[in-house]
Amino acid sequence: xxxxxxxxxxxxxxxxxxxxxxxxxxxxxxxxxxxxxxxxxxxxxxxxxxxxxxxxxxxxxxxxxxxxxxxxxxxxxxxxxxxxxxxxxxxxxxxxxxxxxxxxxxxxxxxxxxxxxxxxxxxxxxxxxxxxxxxxxxxxxxxxxxxx
Amino acid sequence: xxxxxxxxxxxxxxxxxxxxxxxxxxxxxxxxxxxxxxxxxxxxxxxxxxxxxxxxxxxxxxxxxxxxxxxxxxxxxxxxxxxxxxxxxxxxxxxxxxxxxxxxxxxxxxxxxxxxx
Numbered sequence: 151x152x153x154x155x156x157x158x159x160x161x162x163x164x165x166x167x168x169x170x171x172x173x174x175x176x177x178x179x180x181x182x183x184x185x186x187x188x189x190x191x192x193x194x195x196x197x198x199x200x201x202x203x204x205x206x207x208x209x210x211x212x213x214x215x216x217x218x219x220x221x222x223x224x225x226x227x228x229x230x231x232x233x234x235x236x237x238x239x240x241x242x243x244x245x246x247x248x249x250x251x252x253x254x255x256x257x258x259x260x261x262x263x264x265x266x267x268x269x270x271x272x273x274x275x276x277x278x279x280x281x282x283x284x285x286x287x288x289x290x291x292x293x294x295x296x297x298x
Numbered sequence: 299x300x301x302x303x304x305x306x307x308x309x310x311x312x313x314x315x316x317x318x319x320x321x322x323x324x325x326x327x328x329x330x331x332x333x334x335x336x337x338x339x340x341x342x343x344x345x346x347x348x349x350x351x352x353x354x355x356x357x358x359x360x361x362x363x364x365x366x367x368x369x370x371x372x373x374x375x376x377x378x379x380x381x382x383x384x385x386x387x388x389x390x391x392x393x394x395x396x397x398x399x400x401x402x403x404x405x406x407x408x409x410x411x412x413x414x415x
Binding site: 154156158160161162163166167169170171176179180181183256257259261263266 | 385388389392393394395396397398399400402403404406407410
């Protein structure tokens with residue numbers, strides 16, 4: 151759970167999905183929260199290039215994330231470092247990896263956000279505590295629900 | 299006062315170590331245990347166990363209470379929940395965005411097909 155993987159099937163070809171992920175125009179349409187605007191979207195999708203995206207929530211708070219592209223292979227693979235900037239809650243640099251696979255209906259997108267809690271977390275994830283943590287969390291939820 | 303991020307760092311750092319995870323797992327099963335009972339399954343000396351318990355205590359993951367000469371250790375679930383919530387926030391964040399990305403890409407695909415016709 152310190153790394154998070156989500157899979158989506160999208161009815162669009164991989165190159166269209168890839169461009170939605172990497173162009174400012176595309177990012178402006180999905181990166182922000184529901185009903186909140188994307189204020190800044192800058193990308194330079196090449197290895198070593200950087201991105202910067204800033205958006206505003208409905209409560210008025212603004213959030214910005216930046217990072218560096220580590221891997222850009224249109225239309226299959228995209229990875230980049232990720233960091234929240236300018237806010238009080240900076241949990242350090244993490245890693246976003248996206249894989250696009252052509253399937254009959256369009257594209258299967260596999261999204262992974264890892265190293266969510268720096269080095270210590272990454273190591274702990276490799277040691278496999280995520281399952282243990284899940285189990286403990288379920289246990290506590292069960293206690294909560296059964297307590298009067 | 300320890301801020302939110304420091305607290306999370308302590309929780310995650312505490313959970314890195316396999317001995318500490320084993321202690322937590324045991325406390326989950328048994329509700330409470332004395333320090334000597336906790337130390338028993340491990341091939342480490344009591345002071346080493348005490349150090350692990352200090353780390354877990356600093357992270358707020360356990361409580362220790364002393365009655366006579368026996369110290370009883372119990373699990374404290376709140377910090378674990380806090381750590382899980384933190385991770386779930388990321389999941390929600392991306393889940394929403396990927397849904398929006400999908401509908402955006404699908405509208406672009408529809409446009410591209412229309413142009414070709």
